[in-house]
Amino acid sequence: MNMQALVALSGGATVAIIIGAAIVLLIIIVIAMYNKLVRLRQSCKESWSDIDTELQRRHDLIPNLIETVKGYATHEKSVLEEVTNLRNQAVADKDKGPAERAKVEDQLGKAAGGLVATFEAYPDLKANQNFLQLQTELGETETRIARARRFYNANVRDFSNGVQMFPSSIIAGMGGFKDGEFEFFKADDSAREAVKVDFGS
Amino acid sequence: MVGVVIGPFLVMAIWASQTNGNAHWPSAIDIVLGIPLGLLLGYAVGLGMQRQRLKMQRWANARGWTYARHGKSALHSKVSHAEELKHFSTYWKLGIKSSFMTRRVDGRGACIHLATHANEKRKNTKNSFNNDQPKCRTFLIFDGGTECGHVVIHPHHMTDAIDLPGGMQSIKFELNEFNKQWTVKGTDPKSAYDRISQKTIDYLMQHGTDYAIEFKGGLVVVSSSAANYRSFPTLMGYATGLTRVIADDLLPLFEFLEHEHATEASKDTRAENT
Numbered sequence: 001m002n003m004q005a006l007v008a009l010s011g012g013a014t015v016a017i018i019i020g021a022a023i024v025l026l027i028i029i030v031i032a033m034y035n036k037l038v039r040l041r042q043s044c045k046e047s048w049s050d051i052d053t054e055l056q057r058r059h060d061l062i063p064n065l066i067e068t069v070k071g072y073a074t075h076e077k078s079v080l081e082e083v084t085n086l087r088n089q090a091v092a093d094k095d096k097g098p099a100e101r102a103k104v105e106d107q108l109g110k111a112a113g114g115l116v117a118t119f120e121a122y123p124d125l126k127a128n129q130n131f132l133q134l135q136t137e138l139g140e141t142e143t144r145i146a147r148a149r150r151f152y153n154a155n156v157r158d159f160s161n162g163v164q165m166f167p168s169s170i171i172a173g174m175g176g177f178k179d180g181e182f183e184f185f186k187a188d189d190s191a192r193e194a195v196k197v198d199f200g201s
Numbered sequence: 202m203v204g205v206v207i208g209p210f211l212v213m214a215i216w217a218s219q220t221n222g223n224a225h226w227p228s229a230i231d232i233v234l235g236i237p238l239g240l241l242l243g244y245a246v247g248l249g250m251q252r253q254r255l256k257m258q259r260w261a262n263a264r265g266w267t268y269a270r271h272g273k274s275a276l277h278s279k280v281s282h283a284e285e286l287k288h289f290s291t292y293w294k295l296g297i298k299s300s301f302m303t304r305r306v307d308g309r310g311a312c313i314h315l316a317t318h319a320n321e322k323r324k325n326t327k328n329s330f331n332n333d334q335p336k337c338r339t340f341l342i343f344d345g346g347t348e349c350g351h352v353v354i355h356p357h358h359m360t361d362a363i364d365l366p367g368g369m370q371s372i373k374f375e376l377n378e379f380n381k382q383w384t385v386k387g388t389d390p391k392s393a394y395d396r397i398s399q400k401t402i403d404y405l406m407q408h409g410t411d412y413a414i415e416f417k418g419g420l421v422v423v424s425s426s427a428a429n430y431r432s433f434p435t436l437m438g439y440a441t442g443l444t445r446v447i448a449d450d451l452l453p454l455f456e457f458l459e460h461e462h463a464t465e466a467s468k469d470t471r472a473e474n475t
Contacts, residue, residue, distance in 0.1 A: 043390070050391075143448065151394040158373065 033171045040159040044182045047152040048098065051185060054145045055090070055105055061141060062087045062112060065134045069119045076118055083111045098152075099183040109142060149185050156182045207239050257430060261302045264434065265459050272301025272314055279303040279310035281344050282420040290353055291413040292340060292422050295319045300430040304457070311343035311457060313433050337428030341440050342420065346453040349416040350389020352396065356410035357384045376402055382410055392416070400446040408439060421452070434458055 066080055086108040093101050116135050125131045163172040163179045172178075212235035254270065261268040269275030277283045280303075286292050296316035303312045318336040353369065361371070361384040369386035372393045379402050387393045396416065397405075405412075415422045423440045427433070437457035444455045 047391070140450070143450075147395050147398075150398075151391055154373075154375070154394060157375075 030171060033168045034175055037159070037162050037168065037172055037175060037177050040155065040162050041177065041181070043155040044152070044159050047148065047155045048182070048185075050148040051098075051145065051152050054141060054148050055101075058105075058108070058112070058138070058141050058145065059087060059091055061134060061138055062108075065112070065115065065131075065138065068128065068131050068134060069115070069122075069125060072119065072122050072125055079111075079115055079118055083108070083115050086111050097183050098185040102185045105145075109145070112138060113142070153184050153186075156184050207242075211235060211242075212238060257300060257302075260430065266302040266304045266313070269301040269303050269312075272298055272312075275301055275303050276312040276314070276342065279305055280312050280342055280420070281310060282418055283312070283342065285418045285420045286342065286422070288351070288417055289415050289420075289422055291355060291415045291424060292342075293318055293338060296338070302430075302433070306455065309344040309346055309453075309455060311341065311455065313339065313341045313436065315339055315428065315430060337426070338424050339427045339433065339436050340422060340424045341436050341457070342422050343440070343455060343457075345416060345419050345421040346455075347451055348419055349396070349421075349451070350387060350392035352385065352387035352389065352393045352416045353413075354383060354385050354397070354405070354415070355413040357382055361386075374402060375399075376406075379406060382406065396447050396451055398446070398448070401443070404442060404446045408442075412436075412439060414443065 062083060066084060070080065086104060090101070090104045090108050093104055116138060119125050119131070120135075159177075159182060160179055162168050163177050163181075212231045254268070258268040267275075287294060293316045296318050298314050298316045301312060301314040303310065305311070316338050318338070351369065352372075357380075369388055370390060372385040372387055372390050373380050374385070374394075374397060383405060385393055385397065411425050413422075413424050421440075423436065423443065425432075425436045425439070427436060441455065441457050444452050
């Protein structure tokens with residue numbers, strides 16, 4: 001084998017190595033992107049299950065709360081009825097999507113908060129240990145729901161960005177990841193409206 | 202004692218410099234002259250160190266803290282989860298540590314100290330001489346009161362964008378301005394989201410990027426680039442504020458400086474500075 005043939009062979013080998021390395025690098029990038037999307041999808045599922053657990057805790061607390069305050073309710077029957085109806089509706093909507101559930105759950109959260117505020121005015125209830133315990137538990141549950149909601153929405157946002165943004169959108173298309181696969185657990189629009197203050201005339 | 206040993210060699214070195222370096226071992230005259238001189242020097246250095254210790258002791262006591270001469274053992278005896286520090290990425294494990302002060306409130310321990318980095322230097326921008334100072338940092342280590350996954354919050358650097366496989370996951374928040382200024386990484390994004398609420402984001406943004414915060418297990422480390430024990434109250438105040446903005450069930454309030462001590466401290470610091 002002469003010198004020219006050797007140089008030509010080594011040049012060809014170098015090109016082959018460069019192409020091979022580029023392909024390996026590309027494969028690694030594709031795998032990393034795919035794994036990231038899988039991880040984001042899993043995070044969405046896990047964080048939704050956290051919300052579900054906390055909502056379930058609230059559903060379980062409300063009947064106990066109603067049972068405790070029922071004996072004191074002389075003029076607040078409508079408040080109790082409203083909370084009971086919303087709770088029943090929330091339980092019935094358990095298998096629906098986040099966006100639909102968010103509407104009823106937000107109303108239920110507000111109504112339960114209103115119920116506690118209304119019955120706080122009763123001096124006998126203020127001294128009732130059971131009521132105080134339920135009040136604390138409800139408050140803590142609301143805080144945990146708010147945290148779980150924020151984390152879930154962040155995961156959905158990250159997943160959505162991953163599916164829409166280039167170049168991961170190509171991997172998402174091939175891997176069956178769809179934008180809108182997870183809905184945001186959004187607050188009720190009425191809750192976002194600015195409070196109208198009437199200063200009177 | 203050190204002075205007695207070093208003294209004769211010191212006299213010999215001075216003598217050697219006068220006689221063009223012909224001296225080899227201390228002669229009788231070197232020993233006779235060197236021992237008293239060494240004693241005197243050793244005494245002066247010891248006295249200076251003792252005065253500095255007493256000064257720091259008084260300073261710490263005035264603020265409800267205890268100056269700890271044997272810092273590392275004090276840190277491990279006061280702070281319950283101090284052994285976790287070896288897993289902390291923002292803590293300078295190899296740094297030279299000094300000015301240890303400790304405190305224990307309601308079963309939770311805290312330790313504050315200065316650390317000088319083993320290798321890195323701080324650029325002196327004030328003049329053109331090449332007299333770069335060693336890089337210093339103040340660390341406040343305390344019992345968080347609740348368990349937390351590993352979460353690191355530090356000012357944003359260019360290299361933070363690279364996510365190494367097997368490393369901590371980068372966590373992004375709703376506010377882009379915050380994501381640009383700060384890097385949050387962790388093994389448990391839920392813990393990070395729970396602790397970094399909108400209130401915490403506002404607090405971090407308001408106080409600038411001179412600080413770093415790290416949570417792991419039951420331990421919290423907050424650090425700043427302050428290089429003097431007189432700036433400890435600033436870091437303590439910052440950490441107290443942090444425990445205020447994070448929900449109580451996740452990080453119970455820790456008053457590092459009691460109110461009366463805080464007032465005294467600010468007066469003392471002003472007086473010392475003037």
